[in-house]
Amino acid sequence: MNPDLLFVLLAGILGLLVGSFSNVLIWRLPRGENIAFPPSHCPKCDHPLAPKDLVPLFSWLSLGGKCRYCRAPINPRYPIVEALTGIGYAAIAAAFPFAVYGAGTLGLMVLFTILLVGSAIDLDTMTIPDELTLSGTLLGVLFGLAGAGLYAREGVLGLPNVSQAVEGALLGAGVLVAIGVFGSWVMRRFRERRFPEMPLGYQQISLGLLAGAWLGPWWGLGVAALSILVNLLARKVVRIPELLTLGGFLVSLVLSSGGTGPSIGALAQGGLMAAGAVALVCGVYWWLYWRRNPETEDDGSDEDGDPVAMGFGDVKLAAAIGAFLGWERLLMAVVAAIFAGAVLGLVQLALKKGRQIKFGPYLAFGAMVALFWGGPLLDAWQQWQNSLVQP
Template structure:
């Protein structure tokens, strides 16, 4: 077989595998938020409980052959199922085509895994306004660990760039979460009190980061967490005071005062974002593992968006979105993440306005827009295509 034929065979193979994983994804998206097993029992028709046979489980084709109806009761089956299977198949094929195994080795594997996890997370968010920690937090690890597999000739992030991207992603969103929440609460302090690692840790890192850059931010957050653990209560400043000081520090560093000790405005902003993001993710990981250790596990999902959090406080940006930003940042690097976030905001605004004009009132969560924006950034911002064409000498 010629190289082109081998490559085409790989792309088709991954596309077929993608369709099968898409079929499994439909099951996960349906059952995970209900706390049901995703591997057992076999899938049934929701209307007549008829157990689906092997032929009815063939992705896309079975839906087309049966014309979207259950073979037993004739009830309509949502077109969403074959669409998800097709989206998974298409995404897998595009990734396999862009990163041929003969040229870039295992580079495609982490991206295939991330694509499947992120698509499932986005669909669950769309259905339930919840982003499962069991998808977003492991996806961040896949994103960072996967960077070790990327071929250096691709423009995909190095492991260090992936780690930085995860911190920047979580950092940008957690700062929007804190500042937006403060505005919505009319500048009142939050009621949340957690230790050892919490939003107070994030706040400490965010404030010190402005003045001292990101090493200082990491030291400050670590010190806050250790001291809170030792004191068995959160050591904190009220959020209105802390973010007033944060703003003053930002203005001071912006006016060049920080040059006296070698911190520019860029250093300060980067320090604040990276420090806040690092502790937002570590905190998420800590509390996720703590939930796991406890036998009385609650719902395996985290609020992603709508109007109120557990304490009944209004939130501008759900904490689920903060956790989702970590794998997106790891996948794209910090610059690609910001491009994807821009796409997400624009897309979210367009869809929001269109929905208003159409008279709809359903709140659409931000998570799916973040995923779509990130995938667009991956395709557009990454000159993978140009690189691939260059390899072929086109």
């Protein structure tokens, strides 16, 4: 048998097994349960499941979609997740042969699982666990070690190296959090936040956005860190007006577009990367804080607080996507996600099915578009740009 075909078949089998474990993550992570203990059991009758009950797809089919012990219906999502993971892993193995991409192929499979599990949880709870997004971002950077030298290949999606993975993660978080802070500012009709976070939060993200535009991403992170230190020393929130930070960033872009100072691209990139870096610091801080103080965790409803335009779980998910795929494919994923969200959002509005949109699944869809079609689409875009400048 052809080695590449054999690897595709093995990847599909691996995907079925990982899909079975993904169902465990989808059920247990939002509930704060241990993912290893106790062993798998029926959620209805609590009876432990035997190995014959855990064979991906086939157990569900042989049991007619019902528990062997209490005959309660088994959620069809279980075989769907297993089948999708098997198909997804096989498709990745076919598009990115292990002989060429090495461990990078396994990294893309990890990304697929993060996206699928995160989407399923988001659909259920409108949250995406930090255990997926923050650890996924770190894994994406580590898998960058396997992507060195494979980034730029004509017509084919390459993998970012470590520095490109870091850049992709920061820009991923930065683009989404910028949409969030500007969207919230508009929703508040340009009024200041009523409840700024202590000692770090959206105020520091907005400050990093402005400082990073002019000083670069790492200096922007440093300015935000200085603001955090001031809050800690003052033991209260020292307000930073958004008219100064967000308004200043917009004015900077306008001035730059007129030929004053750095280019608009450099300003935007520096600001977004700095905002992304601060956002990830906030994400890690809030994750650790809520683990110690679970009773204070924000449920995302924000009924008594400031309006939210973009969930912070989406920000961290975008960071993970950027770490695995690089910033160019990340931007493509965001564009595809916004387009898909707009189309399905209009359908949802027409059917009067509610107003809240769970953006995580759209981001996952956009990432898959960028994963499988990113290379050819970027090549077509580059050829079109070159045709515009040719005489």
